[in-house]
Amino acid sequence: MSSNISESTRKPQETPSSNTTTNDAGDFECNICFELAEDPIVTLCGHLFCWPCLYKWLHIHSRSQECPVCKALIQQDKLVPLYGRGKTQTDPRSKPLPEFEIPHRPSGQRPETAPPAQDNATNFPNFGFGGFVPMASARFGNFAMSSGIGGLFPSLLDMQVHGFQNPLQYGPIRHGYGPRFSSGFHGGHHVHEIFHSRRGNQEYNLLKTLLLMIGIFIVLVMIL
């Protein structure tokens, strides 16, 4: 061990990675271990650390909850993880941590996503209606009325599905906390409710009754 150390002290310049990091990647070095931050985490005061380094300092070695760089108070729920594009070949949770049990890095807070663009909202009823009319007229020209009627109502359902697609993708997500990917799906439920209560409800009902009346009318015509 000691021989290793002495050798490295004698010729430290020969470590190429260190040379580059001191110059280029210094902005992304942990303020504790001075290496490229692993599981990077940023404090509200803007200081970058490896999550394991910061955790060990705050929970094992330090008597205070201060930022090691500027002494600002650190609140664990206000730490921000940095999610780069870099590789995570192994599940970090399965990584055995020597000596200490270090919990999983805090996950990012997820603010609500931006609301869908205004255009989308106004276009939607038109789209639904426009989609319906040609279909209905096509059926009218058809003698196979029963299938035409059958086609009318599914088209309504179709419209609903189309309507939901946008909010699912862009709509607000409430539970933007927790694992990155699953949150989108959790949020879907809320989006559903918001969508219904907020807009298109009245037009929707109107459209529904209108179609129902037309349907009844056609049935009556057939019977007669």
Next chain:
Amino acid sequence: MTSPSASSRKALSKIATNRLQKELMEWQVNPPAGFKHKVTDNLQRWVIEVNGAPGTLYSNETFQLQVDFPEHYPMEAPQVIFIPPAPLHPHIYSNGHICLDILYDSWSPAMTVSSVCISILSMLSSSSTKQRPNDDERYVKNCRNGRSPKETRWWFHDDKV
């Protein structure tokens, strides 16, 4: 509890070794003004020459600092002492122990040997009298068995010097 001598102290962890190599490299590129690292093979103990800053009570004087790193550096502070003869200063004992909060309670892992050196030079430079601490004799007697200053319970009371 006696201070572990350099030979019996636990070897540096891998993290500590990596960090010290980086610090040494940065030191070589950009050493703090007034300091000179004495080249040795021992990464765990640095000996640093300090020149008193010009225009202060210690100008033209040279001292030697000995910095010993614990296994879990930088989570734990290094032990920094002057190799006697230590500068005459109200916060420096004749055995070389330094009463400076950042070496003990206020240590932070973001500090470096370089930043510690600058703090010590600043402490020297701001001194207005060349004298030993009041309790020098008593303290040094207590440390006679080689106690580390890190085992002392320091009381930091002076924010001027």
